[in-house]
Amino acid sequence: MKNNTFEEIWDKLEKSKKILMSLHPKPDGDSLGSCTALKYALEKEGKKVTLISNDEISENLMDFRFTKEVNFGKNFDDYDLKDFDALIFLDYGTLKEYPEKIRNKEFPKGLVTINIDHHDTNGYFGKLNYVDKDSSSCCSVIFNLFKKAKVDFDKEICKRLLLGICTDCCWEFVLTPILENMEIL
Ligand SMILES: [Mn+2]
Numbered sequence: 001m002k003n004n005t006f007e008e009i010w011d012k013l014e015k016s017k018k019i020l021m022s023l024h025p026k027p028d029g030d031s032l033g034s035c036t037a038l039k040y041a042l043e044k045e046g047k048k049v050t051l052i053s054n055d056e057i058s059e060n061l062m063d064f065r066f067t068k069e070v071n072f073g074k075n076f077d078d079y080d081l082k083d084f085d086a087l088i089f090l091d092y093g094t095l096k097e098y099p100e101k102i103r104n105k106e107f108p109k110g111l112v113t114i115n116i117d118h119h120d121t122n123g124y125f126g127k128l129n130y131v132d133k134d135s136s137s138c139c140s141v142i143f144n145l146f147k148k149a150k151v152d153f154d155k156e157i158c159k160r161l162l163l164g165i166c167t168d169c170c171w172e173f174v175l176t177p178i179l180e181n182m183e184i185l
Contacts, residue, residue: 001124001131006148009128012112013042016085023053023070024092029061029167034090034116034138036066037160041151050079066160075099082108089126091138091164093119116141139164 013019019042023031039049054075061067077099081087087107089095092115095103105125107113115126118141120133135141139161146153146161 003130004128006145009114009130009145010149012114012128013086014045017047018084019047019049019086019088020079020084021049021051021088022076025055025097027053027055027057030137030139030164031091032057032061032067033160033164034142036069037139037142037157039069040157040160041146076102081111084111087111087113089115091117093117093121094123095125137164137168
């Protein structure tokens with residue numbers, strides 16, 4: 001199982017116009033942070049990004065402004081995959097808790113699937129894959145992708161990435177003061 005390069009992944013994203021992403025089941029700070037950071041970067045490039053989550057998120061993550069960008073209570077069965085150019089899976093080791101059409105990889109021709117993760121259980125189920133099991137969070141992998149793609153690290157993108165980096169590293173005790181300082185709570 002081999003990783004694609006960040007260049008290959010970014011190049012594919014640049015060629016996509018409509019992109020669908022879902023938080024993983026029982027979403028945590030890393031899922032929320034990585035999906036909303038990538039959404040933000042792609043929207044700056046003029047992409048249309050739909051971000052969904054079948055499951056609710058814990059109450060302590062509800063207050064972030066960017067949490068409102070997630071369409072909660074929606075899953076892949078609510079969408080026609082033919083309407084999208086790319087489907088992105090972040091921070092999710094397997095597809096087993098997704099609806100059947102996703103588990104069975106019944107993807108329309110022309111839809112590219114991109115899998116970026118840090119779990120060593122990841123099954124490389126994407127057409128393009130980047131799994132870094134030595135990374136402590138998916139947000140750190142996305143950080144490296146952004147560095148390679150020369151994405152501008154503005155305040156907003158840093159807040160989103162920092163959320164996953166802190167929550168996956170058990171640094172939650174530093175999170176609240178940092179985020180309060182950034183005026184996002
Ligand atoms: Mn994670």
